[in-house]
Amino acid sequence: MNNRDIAAVLRRIADLLDIEGDNPFRANAYRRAAQAIETCRQPVAELADVTALPGVGKGVAAVVDELVATGRSTLLEELEAKIPAGLLALLRVPGLGPKKIGVLYRELGITSLADLEKALNEQRVRALPGFGAKTEQNLRQALRAATQRPERLPLAYVLPVAEAIEQHLASLEAVARFSRAGSLRRWKETVKDLDFVVATALPEEVADALAAMPGVARVIAKGPTKVSVELDLTWPVTVDFRLVPPEAFASALHHFTGSAEHHVRLRQRAKAKGLSLSEYGAEEAASGRRIAFASEEALYAALDLPYIPPELREGEDEIEAAEAGRLPRLIAEADVRGDLHLHTTWSDGGNTIEEMAEAARLRGYAYIAVTDHSQSLKIAGGLSPKELAAQREAIADLNKRWDDFAVLTGVEMDILPDGRLDYPDDVLKELDVVIGSIHQRFRQDADTLTKRIIGAIENTHVDIIAHPTGRLIARRDPYPLNLDAVFEAARETGTALELNSNPNRLDLKPEHLRRAKALGVPIAIGSDAHSVAELDNIRAGVGTARRGWLEKTDVLNTRPLDALLAYLRRNG
DNA sequence: GCCGTTTTCGGCCCGACTGTTTTCAGTCG
Structure with missing residues (x-):
């Protein structure tokens, strides 16, 4: 059992204790211990004494030891014998907490979402103590939303929603100041809802305006300090606005940013x-x-x-x-000098090289690398060696236009299923930037996939490995990979690993980035833009890099052009 | 269940809002 599995068991125990009505601080103690174990760098199975971790005492240690030794927990089994496991799913319904779930179970024998739906439809819930007709109606709506959408929404889904809300807030005259808060402000890869802090001297007026905002399906709560609405979208999104007087803005922003x-x-x-x-x-x-x-x-x-x-x-x-004065000086968006991963109309991008270059230059970049797909990725219009040579000539022409900006030649080259690369060395050696990527056969076993990637890393022409784990947030798990071996090979050769900024990917993850940084593996933040608009992806990338404690010096594309080219050409 | 230059017992972050209550419990973040 790894740390994550153990933490999951402890959280399950905590939830069951809550539903059982046990001392809530006991349940929280299990949650706190779960957090400590999940964030512990070393497998707890190898620790001599688990109680050295904060929040882990004798009681939790006994559970952990049993899990490590047998893979089972007597405490968990005892609880599951008393409390049907289906009740845990009810905790995900907004408006339902452990106390109400306990009542639903004891009074009506409800043990699943389906039971709850039936009881709601038969109006049996409103008669329970602490419940009423209004609660019943709210639960019916919450149940619909809860079964309809994933528990946490991917950043890629909520970012455009957040931006639209920000435009609306900016248009309200009574709003003095506003900011994102919550996990969105922390650039977490998934969020449960959207939080905004709004400074205003006219809270009632702002509350009315927000409740009447376009796209609002229903108003969940509305008072002088808080408005909470649900937006009518494919997956309903809850948005909380906290209204505060201007002098309280900083404290409120801090509070609602969490975690x-x-x-x-x-x-x-x-x-x-x-x-x-x-x-x-x-x-x-x-x-x-x-x-x-x-x-x-x-x-x-x-x-x-x-x-x-x-x-x-x-x-x-x-x-x-x-x-201890050990906080990193986090990388900022302004530190990024160029984009090393983007696509154009030469393969599956929506804009020409020229359009991408002009847009990048307007952002203040000093360079971009054009990295269209390679020949075997037919579906994305991958380039043959001949087309690649033609593209290089077009780029050389274009480069005559600026003296403050450079377009580098490059490719996002497939690492083939058998480990071979999609171009021979004499093609690769002509390019400024070679990205190695896996786009096919990612269900191979860990050993094969690891060898494929390390093989690419060891080729002297390969500079960057794109989206190294291949995960798609909330859609596809990372492929099985011996990441330690990949990191080690990257460190030895100086090959950069990418932090892919596409908000559906954000790959590598923050914890990987911290490990890479500790090992001295260079990171390249790439937008993977397929259009001018997607150059903005870099913001999510920088946010994720900051979550990974990265500094300017940890990132390849913060270097000035000369230093970057020197690094890329160090092996010829 | 955890923890201690407040402590081995008695706390455990703090406040808003809702809905069901007649003064507050439950939920949320």
Whole structure:
């Protein structure tokens, strides 16, 4: 059992304890331990003493030891004997928590989503204590939404929605200031809902305007400090707006950015310093004096910490790092000097080389590499060696146009199922940037896939491995791969691994990036743009890089053109 | 269940909103 499996069992135990009505702090203790184990770098099975982890004591350690030894948990089995497993699915229905689920089970014998739907339709739920006709109606709608959409929505799905909302907020005169918050601001790859903090002196007016916003299917909650709506989309999206007076904006933004885990730890720290932290600021326990923070920086300063950027606020080791002065100076979008992965009309892109180049230049880039698909990827119009040579000539022509911008020649070349590359070396050696990619036969076993990728890494002409794990968020698992071996080969040869910025991919993931950084493996952030608009993908890439604690110096395409070319040509 | 320059017992982050209640429990983040 790996750490993730163990954490999943502990969370399951916590959920079951909650439904059983046990001491809620006991359930939370299991969740806290799960978090510690999940983020532990070393397999806990190899740890001499699990209780060394924060939040893991004798009780949890006994469960973990049993899991490691037998793969089973007596505690979990006892709980499952008492509580039908189907009840866990009910926890995913918004509006249902452990207490209400307990009542539904004990009073009506409900053990599944289907049971609940039936009871709702027969109006048996409204008679229960603590329930009513309104609850019944809300549950009916929530149930429909919950069964209709995945629990967390991919970034790629919600980003355009968020941008439209931001346009709307910007158009409201009563809005003084606003910002994304929640996991969207932290650039998490999936989000449960969208959060915005809005500063206004006229909360009622803004609340009315937001509730009446186009696309709103229903208003879930509306008060002077909060509006919560559900949008009518393929997958319904819940949007929470927090309305605060302008002077409370920074505190509120911090609060609603989360994560919950980060806040728990921060508030523990605040308490130790005699401060009580809330969404409105801080209060000195001794004097009762209230402090409103002018900025998030001021909030952290009050806790004797340097500013911790949103992307790091995951409740892992960021507070310890901040305390020790070990926070990274995170890469910023402005540090990116060029894009090393994009497509044009020569293969499956929607814009010409010229259009892509002009758009990149307008973004302030100093260079792009044109990396269309290679010959075996027929479906994407992959280029033959002859076409590739013609493209090189076209690029050489185009380059005469600028003295402040360069188009590099390149290719996104398939690594074939048998491990061979899609072009011979004498074709590759003519190109500035060669990306190796797997697009076919990714169901091979881990050993074969790992060998394919390492074979490409070891070719001196290959500079970057694109989307190394091949996952598609919420759609396709990463392919089985010995990532440690891939990282090691990349480190030895200086081959960069890509952080692919397509919001459906975001591959490598933050935890991979941290490992790569620790090993000294260079990372290339690529947009994988198939159109001018998709050059913007880079934002999600930079956000993900920041979640992976990357600095400017960890990323290849932050280098000026000369330094980049020198690096690419180091092996001839 | 965990944890301790408040402590080995008694806390455990904090506040808003809803709906069902007549003063508050449950849920959410």
